[in-house]
Amino acid sequence: MNSASHSEDAVRSALAALAPRLRPAARTISGLMRLSGGATQEIWRFDLDTTEGSQPLIMRRAPGGDRRSEAGVGLNVEAQLIAAARASGVSVPEVLHVLAPEDGLGHGFIMEFVAGETLGGRIVKAASLAGARQTLAYSCGQILARIHSIDPGRFPSLAHQTPADLIEQWHAAYRRGSVRRPVFDLAFHELSASRPPPPVKARLVHGDFRNGNLMIGPEGVRAVLDWELAHIGDPMEDLGWLCVNSWRFGRIEKPVGGFGEYADLYAGYEAAGGAPVNREMATWWEMFGTLRWGVMCAGSLAAFRSVDATVERAMIARRTSETEIDLLRLMAN
Amino acid sequence: MQDQPSPREILCAIAAFLRNTVILNSDPHTAFQARVAANAVDLVLRQLELSTTGEAAELMRLQALLGHTGTLAELNTALAEALASGAKGISTPGVSEHLRATTLEKLQVDQPNYSGYRAALERPLKDT
Numbered sequence: 001m002n003s004a005s006h007s008e009d010a011v012r013s014a015l016a017a018l019a020p021r022l023r024p025a026a027r028t029i030s031g032l033m034r035l036s037g038g039a040t041q042e043i044w045r046f047d048l049d050t051t052e053g054s055q056p057l058i059m060r061r062a063p064g065g066d067r068r069s070e071a072g073v074g075l076n077v078e079a080q081l082i083a084a085a086r087a088s089g090v091s092v093p094e095v096l097h098v099l100a101p102e103d104g105l106g107h108g109f110i111m112e113f114v115a116g117e118t119l120g121g122r123i124v125k126a127a128s129l130a131g132a133r134q135t136l137a138y139s140c141g142q143i144l145a146r147i148h149s150i151d152p153g154r155f156p157s158l159a160h161q162t163p164a165d166l167i168e169q170w171h172a173a174y175r176r177g178s179v180r181r182p183v184f185d186l187a188f189h190e191l192s193a194s195r196p197p198p199p200v201k202a203r204l205v206h207g208d209f210r211n212g213n214l215m216i217g218p219e220g221v222r223a224v225l226d227w228e229l230a231h232i233g234d235p236m237e238d239l240g241w242l243c244v245n246s247w248r249f250g251r252i253e254k255p256v257g258g259f260g261e262y263a264d265l266y267a268g269y270e271a272a273g274g275a276p277v278n279r280e281m282a283t284w285w286e287m288f289g290t291l292r293w294g295v296m297c298a299g300s301l302a303a304f305r306s307v308d309a310t311v312e313r314a315m316i317a318r319r320t321s322e323t324e325i326d327l328l329r330l331m332a333n
Numbered sequence: 334m335q336d337q338p339s340p341r342e343i344l345c346a347i348a349a350f351l352r353n354t355v356i357l358n359s360d361p362h363t364a365f366q367a368r369v370a371a372n373a374v375d376l377v378l379r380q381l382e383l384s385t386t387g388e389a390a391e392l393m394r395l396q397a398l399l400g401h402t403g404t405l406a407e408l409n410t411a412l413a414e415a416l417a418s419g420a421k422g423i424s425t426p427g428v429s430e431h432l433r434a435t436t437l438e439k440l441q442v443d444q445p446n447y448s449g450y451r452a453a454l455e456r457p458l459k460d461t
Contacts, residue, residue: 180413252448321439325449
């Protein structure tokens with residue numbers, strides 16, 4: 001049925017056969033471990049054993065090797081995005097290899113393993129990261145400016161999304177649900193009335209740049225992760241999403257990811273060559289991001305009742321109200 | 334009359350079992366799921382206690398805002414339509430008070446520790 005390896009043993013032998021092509025000095029692999037297996041991606045960790053020692057690596061691949069995900073840019077484009085970001089000075093893991101059919105592992109890629117903290121709750125609280133938190137908002141601004149400097153023409157398969165397209169897309173997603181939420185209708189109405197025009201210069205947008213998708217060490221950002229929602233659009237979308245209260249992990253008084261201030265984010269962005277930040281538009285994108293996350297939470301109800309009847313899914317559906325109080329706060333300002 | 338312990342007491346025992354036994358004896362992934370499950374039991378306990386009074390108040394406010402009667406779902410749909418069309422807005426008398434009260438009633442059950450909920454309780458509604 002399927003040329004890709006399903007079992008752990010099959011993955012191990014396929015990776016061992018691939019080892020010399022990852023590094024000429026490599027003989028085999030060891031310590032294979034499946035880190036997560038969601039509906040969209042599998043993540044595996046293993047060590048590449050060479051005569052000089054071993055190097056920890058990560059393989060991300062489609063579930064079962066070859067099921068394609070409906071949403072997202074696809075693993076091959078994700079590998080290209082990470083390589084382009086690296087060339088623009090963004091900290092990302094080095095991609096060593098994009099899986100080819102003859103590797104027998106399906107679709108995906110192999111990249112270096114970067115150690116660090118990704119859990120948002122620890123990033124905003126851990127004493128060991130107190131120093132990093134001082135400069136994180138500024139660094140995020142710089143990183144976003146570098147991502148937005150990548151030529152979007154290099155990624156012809158990515159969707160182009162204007163603010164009007166995004167409102168239409170997420171409004172349709174909201175209305176596919178069975179529940180009417182007056183706060184969402186009010187927010188869509190307000191956002192629609194004040195929406196920015198299509199960007200003069202459309203940029204590569206990361207699409208999920210937030211606390212939780214950043215690998216952090218005591219010295220700062222070690223890697224920007226999860227490029228699968230990248231698209232072409234208004235670069236302010238990324239700045240707004242980073243400030244959505246749900247990604248502040250309880251630190252509402254630190255608007256940037258629960259660790260920093262707006263002024264530092266914008267200063268870092270502008271210093272690294274990003275376009276001057278229009279504060280009003282940045283707030284519009286923060287409110288849009290809050291509504292987008294709210295629609296995603298609300299959509300968990302249908303998922304819970306059909307394909308994913310887990311407690312976790314039920315509890316995400318019950319997080320919808322947190323976005324409603326955030327929307328009301330943003331609209332009162 | 335049903336025998337005791339009550340549903341509330343049994344649910345409390347389930348949450349304690351998840352927290353004190355399952356989490357401590359599980360692999361990290363299962364422990365995470367057990368923590369989520371314990372939080373879900375707590376949510377159900379809060380809803381058992383709070384929802385009837387909250388929903389009665391919501392129904393009264395919706396009837397006053399819309400000037401007609403109906404079920405909660407019907408009245409919420411009617412208000413949603415009015416806000417979507419712009420027939421009513423954030424500055425329509427009673428709208429922001431109603432939306433805030435309804436959202437706070439939900440958060441009291443869903444996420445009483447959520448930072449946005451805590452901030453809203455500390456900061457009364459701005460003058461509109």
